[in-house]
Amino acid sequence: MRLAILSRSLKAYSTRRLKEAALDRGMDVKVLDTLKFAIDLKRGAPDLYFRQKQLRSYDAVLPRIGASITYYGTAVVRQFQEMDVFCANTAHGIANSRDKLRSLQILARHHIGIPETTFVRDKKDVLPAIERVGGAPVIIKLIEGTQGIGVLLAETVKTAESIIELLQSQKQNILIQKFVAESRGKDIRAFVVGDRVVASMRRVAQGQEFRSNVHRGGIAEPVDLPEDYVEAAIRATQIMGLRVAGVDMLESATGPQIMEINSSPGLEGIETCTQLDVAGAIIDYIAAQVDFPEIDVRQRLTVSKGYGVSEIYVPEGSEYVGKQLSDTDLSEKDLNVLTLYRGHKVIPNPKMSRVLEPDDKLLCFGKLEAMKGMIPAKTRRRRRPVVQDLPDTPVTQTETSEDG
Template sequence: MILGIVHNRIAWEEKEIIEAAKRKNVTVKLFDSRNMEVDVTGDKCDYGVDVFLQRSISYTKGLYFTLVLEAMGYRVVNSYKCQEVCGDKLKTTIALKQAGLPLPKTRLALSCDAAMKALEKIGYPSVIKPLIGSWGRLVAILNDPSSAKAILETRETLGDSIHKIYYLQEYVNHNSRDLRVFVVGDEVVAAMYRYTIPGDWRSNATIGGRTEACKVTDEIEDMALRAAKATFSEIAGVDLLEGDGVLLLNEVNHNPGFQHLAAVTKVDIAGKIIDYLKENT
């Protein structure tokens, strides 16, 4: 098999995937999305690969290059449909709700005034998130109407109109941790707890949060697999919250990092990815 990896930087995960491919006799071709140009109206470009793995950090570039590749007849993991849903928190929420999965209370507002009314219905504290974004950027906790109004008014000054679409959620008291569950195909390959750091309520390993291996229960496995299926994900990082004794779906990441997860669980996640691609190409 010849695997094409679309990227815009070679991070730890990409290095691991390349090494796993070598061990499993898979040839790898690298495609830096920053340097790609393609004739959309011409004949199919012969890239000489059997399947593409989309690992571009840039959501928009990865999304549109995947669209072009699929239009040419190439198989891309994850697909354009998956990226389109997972890259937008509102689309993800709708897909998960339609699948009957439990979610935090979530409201959408299209103006600052409407957002304040929505927050009254959700209650404080609440959380505001950008529709598109990762690593906890532009995510803020709204403790009361005064702080909410200040943050909303700041968002109104941002240039991109998407920041003026307000995605608001209840704050789930999650005991200073959440769960990251890694799905490859129909298998949950690993899971970990991610703890908050002092002075920050976000539990994200990329900002320094402590991690700990998590036993995969039947409930965790069922929710993660259903979430991946609902979002058309073949490879996914599914985030769960523990709220008052019940598990809630938070997000589904279509291009998940796994350095911290591999370290804490000792699972060869890169090898699992290569095995899946070989078996399903």
């Protein structure tokens, strides 16, 4: 098997360990500098050049894309995907993980624990936003920060307001987030590979510091994760579209709260702390998955007109409740059930003998027309009605909306 590790730092601990693990398993492995690729596009033939030579074929790619080269790095990964090479993390997953706002937006609808967070732009929205997440002390976070650098704790509302004003005046996008006080100075890093947590540690900040990043002096200890933490980490990774990820969680009074998901998690800290072979676990996983390159289902489905994937909701009182899947009219309507969602449970390829319950959701493939009227009510309809007349927004022409 031929494996390419995309990395800018040949000598970094993580790159060395991954290469070693691949060699140990008899793979033909190369570490390729992500910025030395050229991406060529022409009809029917996406291609890649590396150091001015056409790239040889690879079976799998393990991207290690640093935050400073996300755009170019994800473009290279996407090109490998379009060439049907298995990528341990997809371009889409990497891009999602790089933006703390985008990650939380995606996770929030899936009922995964996250710290309450708001994102505002208008000055008038700042104070109400701070109040909605529980008031001071409050966390202020740069959307694309790493290593704890862009995370601040404001002790009072006044300080928070002035920090936010300052950052916004510098054109920084920031999140206002509830300070999870009971987790002060601690967090959990779960290392997910595929559908397993292969190693985990707790990082503990030293002294007065509230940030537990190792780069801020945090000290790591191995930890045996309770099942709810394991499950949250794996689900979050999958929802983000990743397969190899370092999931950072706070230990809140109500269980795990996910802060961020790293798509190129470092190996040194976690391997040293746990003495586990995380690099080996990643390489073994790739070897097992290599025959299944990512398929963008939505992209492929556009070919079959009128067909698609949709979710069908089974409300209380529906004629489906209490029936076996085989006794419903789904197959008559030419609908295939791909997955059944029941509360927190996910049941892939459910058996035809399975009996439906109220509140089940069925992910189906078939004629979209046949699924009309069966899709779940939009979440926003469940919200309490807000009675308020909104004034027209006065148009202030201080900024143009043009790109560029």
